[in-house]
Amino acid sequence: MTDLVAVLTDRGRVRDVVSYALREARDADDATETTVRFSIPVGRTGDAVPSATGETLAERITELVADSPYGSLDVEVATVPVGRSTADDRVRALVEAIPATATDLVLMPGFTEFTAATLADALAAAGRSxxxxERAPVDRRIVRSPVAVTSTTARLVATFGLAYAFYLSLGDPTEPFDLATGAVSAGVVTLVLGRVTFETEPSLAGVGRVLRALVFLPYLLWAVVRANLSMAAVVLSPRLPIEPSVVRIPAPEGRIARALLANSITLTPGTLTVDVTDDELVVHALTAATRDSLEEGSLSRAVDFVVHGRGEYRTTPGTARMAAETPRGDRR
Structure with missing residues (x-):
């Protein structure tokens, strides 16, 4: 017996992914008995959904399966608790929830916290190579997070603390008048913005991320200055040694990390992020030096340090080959 496991969240076309997984299982069922398992990550971090949402989504998947022409298949729908753990713990929880008989893992396009390569590496590390x-090849619906989120004590306290600290940084924290008016102002800000300040629940991990970002900022500024000087030298050179190319580099884990890396690359002269896919960033590089720097991954490691505290750069086989095979244009 073989198993097909599909990981779903509420961000995307659930019906299309369920239909795709069932069709794949039916095709495989011609040769072997196949069980389809729909896993829903439940927690408060990453792409996991709250418990109540997970139960509602499980009921919807069950209804979709019953209404489909593949209702005779052996289907399981289960939630995978991941809590408020770190990204590594969430990957481990997902891998541990995959049955030992599983041969295929299908990711919903809206489940973007981890790339297919990241989960494949985690499975290989667990002896499940x-x-x-794969990503389910269905159209991805753009799902925007709601502007307002549920107010919690942690969100309100964090909003008040940030507003109060900012107010005192502009005044005199030793002056009673500033202390009193700052508290009133922070209270008003909390009442008005308490539901829109934080997308996720504040935690100590978030504080560490902010502190690491303060270290990353001068590093990025230095990279921008260095790239400006390099581009100036290229432009002023009589030979104009440009070598345009398109490079594909591995995308980091998580929406925040991908957005930070994509924008950091674009801010650095000589490189421009053209597209962001589930597993790769497509970047235009103007010179061979900028292309080599992207493939070396120093900026990717810095972003991974900010977001995840690791400073790693995930390489994928064929990255350099794909870059080398991309037409680089003519020197002008």
């Missing part, structure tokens, strides 16, 4: 990982 035989599991094929």
């Amino acid at each position: 035989g599991v094929a990982v």
